[in-house]
Every structure is written in C-alpha cells, then in structure tokens.
Amino acid sequence: MKNEYQFIYNRLFEHYGPQGWWPAETRFEMMIGSILVQNTSWRNVEKALLKVKTYLEPEAIENLPLDELAQLIRSSGFFNIKAKRIKAYLEWFKIYDYDVDKIKKLERGSLRKELLAISGIGRETADVMLLYAFEKPIFVVDAYARRIFYRFGLDMPKSYDAFRQQVEAELPKELRLFDEFHALLVEHAKEHCRSTPMCNQCPLVDRCAKRLD
Numbered sequence: 001m002k003n004e005y006q007f008i009y010n011r012l013f014e015h016y017g018p019q020g021w022w023p024a025e026t027r028f029e030m031m032i033g034s035i036l037v038q039n040t041s042w043r044n045v046e047k048a049l050l051k052v053k054t055y056l057e058p059e060a061i062e063n064l065p066l067d068e069l070a071q072l073i074r075s076s077g078f079f080n081i082k083a084k085r086i087k088a089y090l091e092w093f094k095i096y097d098y099d100v101d102k103i104k105k106l107e108r109g110s111l112r113k114e115l116l117a118i119s120g121i122g123r124e125t126a127d128v129m130l131l132y133a134f135e136k137p138i139f140v141v142d143a144y145a146r147r148i149f150y151r152f153g154l155d156m157p158k159s160y161d162a163f164r165q166q167v168e169a170e171l172p173k174e175l176r177l178f179d180e181f182h183a184l185l186v187e188h189a190k191e192h193c194r195s196t197p198m199c200n201q202c203p204l205v206d207r208c209a210k211r212l213d
C-alpha cells in the first residue's frame, strides 16, 4: 500500500488535533528537556525542570557548578551523566553565541553532524533538537514510532537512520508535518497503542494489522 505514513499521520491528526509541541515555555527549556528525557519519563523531567527553572538561561547554566546542576536535575535519573551532557551541549551552543537564529542558518545534515559529535547527544536527541529547537523537518525515530508502525503492519528497518529515511522519503518536507507527527505518535502511544493496546475506538483500527508478537 502506498504511503501508509501519510495515512497514519492524517488519521492521527484528525483524531487528536494539533499538538503544538514541544511542551516548553522557551526554546532553551526545550533543549534542556530533550537531554533530561533520555531514559526516563516526562513526569520525572517535569520535576527536574521545576527545580532548575530559575537557571534556565544559557549563561546561568554555564555558571552553575556541575555538582549543583546534577543535584537540581536529580529526579530525571542518571543526573551526573546528564549534567555533564548539558554542560557539553552548552559548550557547543556557546560557539554560536547561544543564538538559535545563527544555528538555524546551517544546513540540516551538517548541523546534525555537529549535534551528534557532542558527548551524550544521540540520534533521537539530536533529531528532536533539529526539529523543535532549530526548525529542520526531520522524522524522529523513537520506541513509540517503532511500536505503532510495527503493529500497524509496516516492516521497518532496524537501523535508526534507515527507518528515518524510509519515512521521510514518502512525506513532503514540511516542518509542521514532522513537528506534529512525532507529537501525535507519542499521544497515540499513550492513549491507545499502549504496551497493552486499547484497540477499541483506535483511529487506525480498520487498517491496522494488530501485530502484537
């Protein structure tokens, strides 16, 4: 079947409506949130963001000693590692004078390479930043996308980048579509396609293969 990705997107968008992601008050908060959410739930990230809120400016985090930063983000788990990752990210961000507009001028591929070269920034974190901080259309591959597409009946590559490229090849390169698609898949995984799926009234139920093995 041709372009199942567009079909899934359309159905989810019709059902859940615009999500308006990322859930953050500022772009810098979004960047920090994308590092804090590694290997933990958003609930734990929210607690950490609340504690670190008064420091959510690049210069303030830069001046904050590493161990103090680690304590403030404790509830996000792996806090010593994440504090180092935030500091490493800031070192890179400072090269551009903490100016998002300067970074946005970079081409998507070269910016992605720069992000991936920062210690502790993996593909998923880099792509979330590319999408929500630097406004580059890109498909974020996460556990929810893998789960939903597999259950739906799509045979997706195991490799992160091959998965991402396969989806992107079938979709228009529109920032808003990719913005919404990631958020909609997260919402769908929480509302219907949970670990134990709630297929009744799922917006994809009539076309889904419901592969659960």
Ligand code: SF4
Pocket: 148, 151, 152, 192, 193, 194, 197, 198, 199, 202, 203, 204, 205, 208, 209, 210, 211
């Ligand atoms: S029908 Fe069930 S398995 Fe398929 S997407 Fe919906 S909740 Fe997931």
